[in-house]
Amino acid sequence: MKALWLLLFCFSSPLWACLHASHGIHGMVMLQVENQLIASHLPFPAGKHAHQIVLRISSDMPELVLHALKEKALVTLEPQPFALKDLQQGKLMSFNAQVYLGHFERGGQEAGTVTVQVQQKLLDKAVGxxxxxxxxxxxxxxxxxxxxxxxxxxxxxDEILYQAKGKAAEQLYFESADFAPEAK
Incomplete structure (x- = not known):
């Protein structure tokens, strides 16, 4: 009987980990600032996505994406599902993501799959x-x-600006934070 319980526990533990309340697709907008790649979690005003998280990242991006970032075009990431708490706690240091020119939930154009490495968490605040x-x-x-x-x-x-020393602030990203995702 103990063996049955042990077997059941071993098979259900990975499943239980996947069912954490913060597990899901945590879309991000990607920016290039001072030759650094920055990813910002696309938050909702409530629920598991109600966190403003900004990361310094690295990745081998397709040339088309790098050009779009230089032109300040909208580029988003659709990561494979993960638990946001793992990212917040520094347990998740890399993830695979689909890159989109435009918004991944609003008809953006797929531009490749990349592996993203988290270099540094720059901001982690709850909405509100x-x-x-x-x-x-x-x-x-x-x-x-x-x-x-x-x-x-x-x-x-959701608004992000960049202000170089001695210069006026430049808007990099702006969107309503309570949007309803649309089907791709």
Whole structure:
């Protein structure tokens, strides 16, 4: 009887791990700032996706994607499903993702599959947390800073700007944070 319970536990443990409340597809917008690749989790105002997470990443991107990033075109990642808590806790340091020119849930064009390596977590805040200054999280980079608007909840926007030292802020990404995904 003990052997049966042990066998059942061994087979159900991986399944249980996959069923964690934060497990799912955690789409990301990708940016190129100061010759660095930045990925920002596409949050929802509530639920398992209600986290603003910004990462410095590395990956061998297709030339078409690198060109789009230089032109500041919208590029998104559709990672294989994972538990967001694993990313937050530093347990997930790489993942495979489909890259899209445009929004992966809104008719974006597939541009290849890549392996993404997480180099550094730059921001990890729950939606609704109050940012330190003017509703903006400031992330220092080499020659400037990323300005990430804190998402307060329903009706908010997901906005990321870059401000080089001594220059005006430049908008890199802007979208309603409570969008409803559309079928591809």
């Amino acid at each position: 947390e109050v940012a330190e200054q003017d509703g903006v999280y400031r992330i220092q980079l080499g020659q400037g800073e990323l300005l990430v608007k804190a998402i307060a909840g329903e009706g908010a926007v």
